[in-house]
Amino acid sequence: MIRSFLAEDIGTGDITAESIFLPDQLGEGCLVTREAMMVVGVNDIAAEVFKLQNQAINICEGVKDGTMVEQGTILLRVDGPVIDLLKAERVALNLLQRLSGIATLTARYVEKVKLYPVRITDTRKTTPGIRMLEKYAVKAGGGYNHRFNLTDGALIKDNHIAACGSIAGAVARVKENIPHTVRIEVEVETLKQVVECLESEVDIIMLDNMDLGTMTEAVAIIDGKALVEASGGINLETVESVAKTGVDIISVGALTHSAPSLDIGMDWTSCHVNEQ
Amino acid sequence: MIRSFLAEDIGTGDITAESIFLPDQLGEGCLVTREAMMVVGVNDIAAEVFKLQNQAINICEGVKDGTMVEQGTILLRVDGPVIDLLKAERVALNLLQRLSGIATLTARYVEKVKLYPVRITDTRKTTPGIRMLEKYAVKAGGGYNHRFNLTDGALIKDNHIAACGSIAGAVARVKENIPHTVRIEVEVETLKQVVECLESEVDIIMLDNMDLGTMTEAVAIIDGKALVEASGGINLETVESVAKTGVDIISVGALTHSAPSLDIGMDWTSCHVNEQ
Amino acid sequence: MIRSFLAEDIGTGDITAESIFLPDQLGEGCLVTREAMMVVGVNDIAAEVFKLQNQAINICEGVKDGTMVEQGTILLRVDGPVIDLLKAERVALNLLQRLSGIATLTARYVEKVKLYPVRITDTRKTTPGIRMLEKYAVKAGGGYNHRFNLTDGALIKDNHIAACGSIAGAVARVKENIPHTVRIEVEVETLKQVVECLESEVDIIMLDNMDLGTMTEAVAIIDGKALVEASGGINLETVESVAKTGVDIISVGALTHSAPSLDIGMDWTSCHVNEQ
Amino acid sequence: MIRSFLAEDIGTGDITAESIFLPDQLGEGCLVTREAMMVVGVNDIAAEVFKLQNQAINICEGVKDGTMVEQGTILLRVDGPVIDLLKAERVALNLLQRLSGIATLTARYVEKVKLYPVRITDTRKTTPGIRMLEKYAVKAGGGYNHRFNLTDGALIKDNHIAACGSIAGAVARVKENIPHTVRIEVEVETLKQVVECLESEVDIIMLDNMDLGTMTEAVAIIDGKALVEASGGINLETVESVAKTGVDIISVGALTHSAPSLDIGMDWTSCHVNEQ
């Protein structure tokens, strides 16, 4: 995957760098934060970008995933052929900036609910192509992952229910067909549906866009007989009050679809002169 | 590319939908905006996702790229096998939401400078893997593209200059090596460097993180002998004053790296009952 | 995937057929069983092989998956360019024969336990590269699927337990890290371990290579508080007695790793003469 | 190819192992036979699976291909990061078990005809996707390979002959079109066809489903002027009597399409405890 990112950014060559440097000229640089953040992806992702560009690039172990750092922190030190450092730089930064943005936002949500026994989870609203990286960033930020794809979790929604005529009907069909290793979750909007879910012995009940009062009632009705997930438009202002209702899981699409990139740059400590 | 996005989201199958629906059951739905936005990607990208999931899905031509729409606007109507509509839904939405977010943000920048003869352009700070789509969204929003990759534009930065000892030295090397079809741009921080650029007859001078006063001076010195690009930390508050300095191009990384996704959903108008 | 199978079998061309037939000569043939069997893969897989070789091949809808047929049954009728029929023939047959072998063997296991409320499931002991097809054949034969891969089910085995010091320790770590949408299964060998599993509230307990007496005891102890899976060396002779112990699931590796291919051939009803 | 097998089995991660072990924890294990067999694929294939999963896994040279071993034999010792050993284990075993099954079955056929100057060969009835591995196993078992694909051998069958009106016509066309480096084989069912083949100076005559008497006659008629291959439904009971007829080659589809997997497991000698 990273190889294709490099190809996307490099095209058929870096015409600037290749004009100026010889292939064997060396350079050294550091990835440095330009603002405070929780970083993720330094050793496993950014370093990998440099390594895949050229095995000969040396990398000093950098800041661990999930570390909160100040502006001006050196995240990673790399040295090797200048041309390859320049070719890898932008892709490494683009990934680090985005993933650290996700981890930092996740950490803010987690901080808000730290007094409650609740998980903050991501959703499938991720950037196409880099879901695994984004879900990794959510975990680094203290969050949890929801299902990775349509195979590793059954989630029955309103149109599934409508097609079967009832929650009971939909759950029965799904139970009969899926591996026994996967849980069944049902998305509901009313307390009546909550009761139907309990009658069908589903594993997880997702309360979709419920107000806080109804949510609290739902939690009471469910009473530990299923996991309870709150979902739908929850933000940093509302997340704590949702946690107070006693739900087990709060899923937040914004973690991955709207976290802004954070500012990280590359400072060159050495970039050897080209004596042709 | 879209095939790999579908594979990422679907895994080895949609265990929920495949339990409930038969392969030949049909459904119909619409992609609908949940907030006002400039949309992009409806006919070329979202429709393509559905088509690639199953050629048998019918698609009514939807809203054109670059259209400003209200909340509640139907963007696209699709009908076909329910299972495939469900498998394609999330990927189509994830792309549309992100790209429309970029176009909408770009349009806001463009609006701010509409009285000035200046281009708002993107940068290489895009999401790895979907740069072409994101740059397409910038154009739909009224912006322009900067170079696509390291091959189709020469951009000489501080470390290139340092390596060669002078702007003149760096420009000479680059001129000697690159195809004559590509322009040479130099990133400068001082007026002294601006003068050196003019002496080296570069095509484009990028004023990096300059204050407005210096920028104005630079534009006067350059006096049409090269294109002038302003870059570095320019935002919606400052973009108009930058435009006033008379630069030709303003490049804004935030267009692609920090535009939030906008809210679009799928409404099911029909989802046939499964009479097994 | 099927494209790569065709490439594997065809190499750089069918030197025999291409010497004898012209590209536009037509032929017609039928896939016919040479022994009784439960067939699977006719319409979705074998037909797809012909279609991918050449879109111009016509295919008459064939026998449905999971149908029990006699020797001499016509499964599928195809007509089109002879060269392409010949190029697709072997791959289509190789897949059909293997998958029908799996479905037929599965159906024999299912028949043995038809009086008991128990699932026969496959395992991960599949042929590398075609797991999805093999698991599909198991379902067609009346069986169920176990997890598809290491992501969509947590299965704690002896070495995991040893590493953590206890079942409780292992379960705690896994619960803390996996998505809430996936169940936790633990593989045990003793009744003491069964009790530990119940204390840790695992979702599924796998009784590995237990004798029938112990298995019966285990089922009694578990008493519906977890799903019970029997595993390890169960064959057509023993499967019914295992079912009698009251377990919920019986997983059988042999379904996919040792089902012999069944005999299916292609009969040519027409193969036009080449008037060059 | 092996990378895709690993991807198939691992999905997006081993959620169990990754919950329990840290990436740098080490383990050690052995692949051990659970029954007697001729092994194949230890050093070139199973070891490669571990290496491709993680270059850091150490591998002690194991049992050579084509060795007959007892139950309980250690085939290969591996040590390295536990998570990666666990991720590679199943794919390595699935391949070893299947290929050793093929080699062992081949060796039984070879043993049956050891007194005769005859080759036991495979056919194109292999598992789609892993033909090269399966043909390699046949050679390890003492057998020989038939053509690998439709390009590296010309085999004229009944429908080719019918299309051309005669064996002579078909052979002439094929001779005129194929590279001179490849032999021409013709499949026949009658002695009359055998004579026609000799008149057309074909290189190899395949006697398809002939009874032993006719086969003996055919061998006498051919009298060394072409290679003779016997084919069609030959099994362990009949192979010796076929060899007695004096044919040069006996091809057996069952070698690859119906050899059962043999039992091989992984014993963990060390699996370091996770002190988080």
Added chain:
Amino acid sequence: MIRSFLAEDIGTGDITAESIFLPDQLGEGCLVTREAMMVVGVNDIAAEVFKLQNQAINICEGVKDGTMVEQGTILLRVDGPVIDLLKAERVALNLLQRLSGIATLTARYVEKVKLYPVRITDTRKTTPGIRMLEKYAVKAGGGYNHRFNLTDGALIKDNHIAACGSIAGAVARVKENIPHTVRIEVEVETLKQVVECLESEVDIIMLDNMDLGTMTEAVAIIDGKALVEASGGINLETVESVAKTGVDIISVGALTHSAPSLDIGMDWTSCHVNEQ
């Protein structure tokens, strides 16, 4: 393969055409020869390039492979979206020009030896990546193919012989290991080696860089007991005298490695005006 050729030529878009034409504007053009030539690749290759660029391009069946045409001949007429015609044009022409160059050169060799019962064949000295196309062009030009790759023909050369100590030793090893469907060819430089080949009953003897006298002697010694191939530096001046020696096959590397491209262009008959 053709898709990758298009990607290579198009990059991320045709910035010229996409600036000028709308996606739905239509055009029409013809591929026309600018000199006399034997054409190859019109209907199967050039047409395919246009089709793969856009299914909506219409193609009128063009000149058949192996046709000798004059300058100014229309080879193929295409119409459809202008942008896609322009994107496909260069790749289609590059392939046609190169392949027609090969066919035309081959035809000249074939013409030179038309009175002799000898095959002109290609070698493995082809352009990496397009061997199949180049070998196809050789056949269209009246030549024959040598082996396609290292698998579909055994060719024993001097270093193989040296490694085994003798031709007999090398042949024995190869016979024992390769499929019986493939012929054995040995490359020799002396008459003594020719005799050794006959003693080892090889199928084909390649006379490498022999003078005409020795070659004639070799043919006499072989006397039909093996096919005879002449190879090494044979050109249009010498090919007829080589044919006169009585060899069966003359292989010529220059057919594929040094045939110049011939001149073919695209004439636009209609290119609709863009009324934006």
Added chain:
Amino acid sequence: MIRSFLAEDIGTGDITAESIFLPDQLGEGCLVTREAMMVVGVNDIAAEVFKLQNQAINICEGVKDGTMVEQGTILLRVDGPVIDLLKAERVALNLLQRLSGIATLTARYVEKVKLYPVRITDTRKTTPGIRMLEKYAVKAGGGYNHRFNLTDGALIKDNHIAACGSIAGAVARVKENIPHTVRIEVEVETLKQVVECLESEVDIIMLDNMDLGTMTEAVAIIDGKALVEASGGINLETVESVAKTGVDIISVGALTHSAPSLDIGMDWTSCHVNEQ
């Protein structure tokens, strides 16, 4: 890319070498020129072919790109497993021979115009699949590259102009749509068009198939206000007189589409005997 070239040449294995040598037997050889030439691709391309075939092959640094060498020059010395040397040999040679042919031809053109301040450039008339390698060879031969693909240079041709009604119209559209980092070139056939180009302030004017007199006039009219490129049927006989007209760039399609391969072979200095 090189991996696919190896796969193309090797097929499923080298049946000759694998019959004769064991995998661990070693050999040593040299790539040697059989005629004088300017070599290119020794260290970056040929060496890479051997390395990708087997990492264990040792390579002594060879002759630098762009060196003029005599017949009989050792270009590269390689040693390692014989089987892998043999598998890599043909692909390495095929690439070296073709690229050195291009560099040598380019050098001849460059030599012809060495007294003039003019660039010899390639075109897009390259071999599909290996454009980057061929353009690299042109640079090694002292030439320059034209645009790599349709994205990194805007070239307005006659049909673009016709579609827009005028050069001015076409240039305006292109300027409005392409990145500011890329130059605009216009292909013209008359002096009137030259003037129109100057009025539209294009960056480069391509004089297509102009006679020398008109070309000289055009250069005078342009007078440094744009770069001037001569194109169309220029050959070794005419290139100097074209250079004399004062153009800045001469593009020559023949550099890549018609350079003959030069003769390079592999001499085996050691090829260990196989003591089985």
